[in-house]
Amino acid sequence: MYRAEPLSSLLIEPLDELTAVYHRASGITHLLGQPAPELLHALQEPATADDLLARLGREFDLADAHRDALLARLDELVTAGLVRTA
């Protein structure tokens, strides 16, 4: 299961194709490309990778919502400390 940091602990500011995210808990600023900001919103409710894939496919009509690519992005967010696994 994946769960993003609560939105109350994040400042999310789209700048251009990149989005600046300030994580209050760590004090670290992240610059994220798509679909990372969307994942942070989608994972406010915990979900498995399969759930998430299905949900994003419905909400955003993602053409390249392949499981491997999604897992790679999730791993990056986990490493960045913005998403937790449980």
Place this chain on the structure above:
Amino acid sequence: MRYRFAVRVGPYGFRVGSDWRAPVAALEHLYADYPKPRDGVANFTVRLEATRSWRRFVRPSVNIGGDWFLAEAAPLPLAHGLLAAEMGMNLQLALGGRRHLLLHASSVERDGRALLMTGESGAGKSTLSVLLAAAGWRFMGDEFALIDLDTGEVRAFPRPVSLKNAGVAAAEQAWPTATFGPWLRGTPKGDIRHMVPPSDDLARMDEPARPALLLFPRFGSPDEVRKVPRSEAFVRLTQASTNYTALGWRGFESLVRLVKAVPALAVDYPDGASGVAAVERLWSAL
């Protein structure tokens, strides 16, 4: 300490204590037109101390002390005592300033709107700010631009301009009547000479300005202007800020507000006159 000096530059008051008379005399000369700290209270203290007590006299060597210091900073010879004082003041503000987002940038103002110029050492931001001041802009500072955390406005920090190498001749030509400090030759930063900003601009140091344009100038390349995406400007400004991390979410909000509010351009220019012409052209196109 034996010799003391106090001054206010924009919103910040400094006091400098020194084991020697010479650096304080040089400061008194450069800062003759500046106000004293409000209510006599300084925000930052700089100490110019002998590395050993006997080094006050024998090959005098200046250690920069204060509330904040860099452990690896090498002491300077007394001949560079003024530079030590200036570096000490920069250091106290850079590491201790919390009331503003500090950007390593020069700034000038026209019609209440500020132009910010940031870049690595040698990019020409100091020289360009002096040349623009000579062309009628108000000089707000060549070292730090202070971004007000509440309003997003730029506060002036018009320290004496630290001119290096070829920049000195350009400034002397642009401002023949200006007051200059002594030549500091062979410093770790090259040959340096300080220039006192125009007194009218010092008198207006408490007037803020709304940021209108952000430039990343680069001296010595053929004329070229490139639009800088917001995300790139954001990253470059986090690197140009000395206290972005220390300010936490307030720094983030201030920087986001700034890059969203003003266009950002990278400007290459071959010489000072071309740089001024490029700025005037870009400014009038806003």
